[in-house]
Amino acid sequence: MATFDVVIIGAGLSGLSAAHTLLSQHQTKVCVLEAQGRVGGRLLTKEVNLNNGDSTTCDVGGQWVVDKQHHVTKMLKMLNIGTHKQFLKGRTVLFRNNRPITYEGIVPYKTNWFGLVDLQMAMWDIDKLANTIDLERPWSHKNAAKWDSMTVQNYMDTMYTGLGRDMIELFCQTVYSQEPSQISFLFLLLGIKSAGGVTNLVETEGGAQDSKIDGGAQQIPNKLLDHLNALNKSGPSGGSLFEIKYNHVASEITKIKTGYQVTTRDGSVFFCNYIIIAIPPTLCSHIHYNPPLPSMRTHLCQRIPMGSIIKVNMFFKTRFWRERNLAGSFVSASNDITEYPLTLGYDGTTICGLVSFFAGYSAVYWSGRPKEERIEASKKQYAIMFDVPLDFVNEQFLGYEEKDWTMDEFSTGAYSGVMAPGVLSIYGPALRTPIGDIHFAGTETAKHWLGYMSGAIESGERAASEVLEKIKNTN
Numbered sequence: 001m002a003t004f005d006v007v008i009i010g011a012g013l014s015g016l017s018a019a020h021t022l023l024s025q026h027q028t029k030v031c032v033l034e035a036q037g038r039v040g041g042r043l044l045t046k047e048v049n050l051n052n053g054d055s056t057t058c059d060v061g062g063q064w065v066v067d068k069q070h071h072v073t074k075m076l077k078m079l080n081i082g083t084h085k086q087f088l089k090g091r092t093v094l095f096r097n098n099r100p101i102t103y104e105g106i107v108p109y110k111t112n113w114f115g116l117v118d119l120q121m122a123m124w125d126i127d128k129l130a131n132t133i134d135l136e137r138p139w140s141h142k143n144a145a146k147w148d149s150m151t152v153q154n155y156m157d158t159m160y161t162g163l164g165r166d167m168i169e170l171f172c173q174t175v176y177s178q179e180p181s182q183i184s185f186l187f188l189l190l191g192i193k194s195a196g197g198v199t200n201l202v203e204t205e206g207g208a209q210d211s212k213i214d215g216g217a218q219q220i221p222n223k224l225l226d227h228l229n230a231l232n233k234s235g236p237s238g239g240s241l242f243e244i245k246y247n248h249v250a251s252e253i254t255k256i257k258t259g260y261q262v263t264t265r266d267g268s269v270f271f272c273n274y275i276i277i278a279i280p281p282t283l284c285s286h287i288h289y290n291p292p293l294p295s296m297r298t299h300l301c302q303r304i305p306m307g308s309i310i311k312v313n314m315f316f317k318t319r320f321w322r323e324r325n326l327a328g329s330f331v332s333a334s335n336d337i338t339e340y341p342l343t344l345g346y347d348g349t350t351i352c353g354l355v356s357f358f359a360g361y362s363a364v365y366w367s368g369r370p371k372e373e374r375i376e377a378s379k380k381q382y383a384i385m386f387d388v389p390l391d392f393v394n395e396q397f398l399g400y401e402e403k404d405w406t407m408d409e410f411s412t413g414a415y416s417g418v419m420a421p422g423v424l425s426i427y428g429p430a431l432r433t434p435i436g437d438i439h440f441a442g443t444e445t446a447k448h449w450l451g452y453m454s455g456a457i458e459s460g461e462r463a464a465s466e467v468l469e470k471i472k473n474t475n
């Protein structure tokens with residue numbers, strides 16, 4: 001029987017950040033329960049063996065950061081982790097009507113001007129509306145009920161051009177990994193406000209895809225864990241303050257006289273005064289609560305599904321796109337996802353390859369297909385987009401690594417939870433509000449950069465501060 005001040009459920013970036021705040025600010029006895037045999041959750045850097053005998057690493061989870069994401073920037077500095085810029089020299093490809101159009105910068109000027117004006121007007125309008133959202137209480141907006149009864153598709157239906165609508169659809173697929181018909185317009189405005197505007201989300205340079213983590217993004221949780229262990233050992237407790245239990249899936253939380261009892265799938269029991277749940281809301285529904293949580297919280301968690309994403313990395317002998325003055329970056333608005341499944345992609349930058357995404361419905365459809373078919377379809381799409389013969393792509397091919405996040409038991413999708421209409425305006429107040437001494441973290445609960453690494457860190461630090469405040473008041 002083990003007793004702790006705080007049990008944290010989940011060793012993703014939010015759970016570990018919570019542990020770091022607790023340990024660095026107070027002599028708190030903390031146990032982190034992690035379902036898997038590793039830290040990092042939605043951050044995963046994989047080692048890949050290539051056909052030519054070489055090996056390399058690639059991120060199949062979260063990857064990009066930008067210095068305006070203050071929480072992750074501060075964390076990288078503390079852990080002494082460097083970043084490097086996303087390669088972006090040359091032209092970008094817009095794949096639309098099953099043919100590529102190339103352009104410089106972020107606007108495909110060669111397409112029709114009426115469509116671009118339509119898109120720009122929509123982006124200005126959405127940014128203006130997003131600006132009116134209160135990050136603390138988005139459900140309190142005078143138009144909350146109206147906007148939360150609409151999907152993004154309903155908004156798109158008021159636009160004038162196919163190009164404008166295609167680009168907003170791409171925005172939903174690439175940023176939220178959901179289709180416009182699945183996303184509440186109020187939730188979209190919240191996400192945009194939390195990132196400081198549409199441009200911050202879509203831009204590469206200066207936006208969310210600005211830079212990558214040296215050595216891969218899993219460096220962050222790995223080094224944070226090292227830091228926690230060092231902090232624990234060097235503290236006055238002589239190493240008895242912090243524990244992490246791998247392969248412990250929290251399955252039941254019971255309120256007892258002295259605090260809480262957390263039971264894991266294997267029957268282990270942990271006692272504590274406070275709990276921080278640092279997992280996606282939909283996974284909170286997999287835990288049994290005794291007594292049951294208030295219905296606002298239960299129903300909120302039932303209503304935040306994860307996005308659908310398959311992230312793929314393909315490796316080649318040469319960066320053949322660069323020789324054609326192409327940056328390797330592309331967006332695809334193809335209506336035929338059975339033939340052209342990739343929605344978005346970039347040059348691998350430090351590795352000779354391309355990193356791409358099957359996003360939204362494409363991920364749902366392709367998740368059920370064999371991996372070999374995903375490889376062949378990706379190669380075919382690359383050949384058309386970068387204007388090279390398929391035989392040439394085959395000859396250049398050195399290897400492939402992917403992760404289908406919809407099939408991951410401990411995230412059930414990615415990048416993050418996304419709200420459909422009728423959720424945020426009704427159940428939103430239950431997102432961060434503690435229940436007794438159970439507190440909630442996870443990127444889905446962040447105020448800034450909701451859904452991103454930075455949001456995960458912010459949420460962990462916020463939940464830990466709430467607990468510390470209570471601990472200080474009881475001492």
Ligand SMILES: Cc1cc2nc3c(=O)[nH]c(=O)nc-3n(C[C@H](O)[C@H](O)[C@H](O)COP(=O)(O)OP(=O)(O)OC[C@H]3O[C@@H](n4cnc5c(N)ncnc54)[C@H](O)[C@@H]3O)c2cc1C
Binds near residue numbers: 009061249251452
């Ligand atoms: C493909 C992909 C691309 C992304 N790209 C980016 C990007 O470029 N930039 C960016 O900033 N963000 C990106 N993200 C999002 C980013 O990775 C997440 O926002 C962040 O990692 C979430 O951290 P978290 O701690 O909130 O949740 P998680 O990382 O999901 O951590 C939760 C942890 O809890 C564990 N767990 C779950 N259930 C239980 C249980 N019952 N008991 C015990 N443990 C449990 C899980 O195993 C996991 O380790 C991406 C994500 C993916 C998957």
